[in-house]
Amino acid sequence: MTETVLAGRSAELRARVEQFYATQMRLLDAGEAEAWADTFTEDAVFSANAQSGPTCGRAAIAAAARRTSAELRAAGRTRRHWIGMSAVEPAEDGSVRVASYALIIETEVGGSPILRMSTTCDDVLVDDDGLRVRHRTVARDDIAS
Amino acid sequence: MTETVLAGRSAELRARVEQFYATQMRLLDAGEAEAWADTFTEDAVFSANAQSGPTCGRAAIAAAARRTSAELRAAGRTRRHWIGMSAVEPAEDGSVRVASYALIIETEVGGSPILRMSTTCDDVLVDDDGLRVRHRTVARDDIAS
């Protein structure tokens, strides 16, 4: 019985995580910077191996998204972030660790889609009135580790 | 108890939807036009921003698939449709709204795979003796909205 219940939780958790990423990345790709930032906790930390230091807090995360989004719109480019191959692990503190691969597919108006970027994406998700990212680490595959 | 049951339904629904897309797109990619058309309701509507008007009904959906499939076979090309990043939302009328991203990967015999197309795919699925598409809207990213 216990195992069934735990197993049930595991499918439920994966479904929630997948729904979360589908919703979250769509906000980013649609240029909805504030709604995107709201999928992070107020004090979230966003680290990337392409940046000299982390982006801290919702306001900074929204500002970064607004800048990128404005550049893409001006260039007539649509981005699609695909998160996949996710390994989902509940942690003892109630958070969830999710290790994923991510792709950015970019299409210019009138052009062919290109594979803009391949990365890993390691998240700590928490249930803060719904799932939110407390910590994200993105590592681009083109940067030597 | 109620929450567990509802949660259970949400994971179940996502699993059904994912199994459906895996099966459905494989039929298209294998050139099985009639079996592909049978994954739509009899009166299904297939809209695409690349087309001047919608394709209506199973017979027209099958005919379109037969044409594309014959062209690809003649050219020695294999297509793989990937549906992903799906946000799954049950509607009050018993249908399910699924908003997804889609990629078409195309490989020529002896060639390298190319990213043929990046789109969004918005479906209304119904349980009509198994899941079927009642309405599909595909929007190519290379066409300005």
Added chain:
Amino acid sequence: MTETVLAGRSAELRARVEQFYATQMRLLDAGEAEAWADTFTEDAVFSANAQSGPTCGRAAIAAAARRTSAELRAAGRTRRHWIGMSAVEPAEDGSVRVASYALIIETEVGGSPILRMSTTCDDVLVDDDGLRVRHRTVARDDIAS
């Protein structure tokens, strides 16, 4: 009641399979050849339409991964294997048949990601102290069938 239970099992099974692939392919991509081989049964058979004959047993599977991994490391290349569009079917003998699509995304240090390969991947998974692959068949889309 019976149907609910079976449906519950189906979401659980899909979640296990997805978690398995996420973990398994990450081991390959990280160059952990022995841990990768350990995700196959001792007597596993790995068939590929690009090879003249199958690779049989964990030792041979590990050796093949070590070779490829050493070549990629020497060339400064990272590979990401994406498994997706999986149709999951439990078989009567307790094994699970999974028919998937697979992509290999390759990125050179300082370079842009490329779509290295598009394939199908047909697995027989068994529960052998956790999920393991007993038989895998990989068919590259660029090779005529």
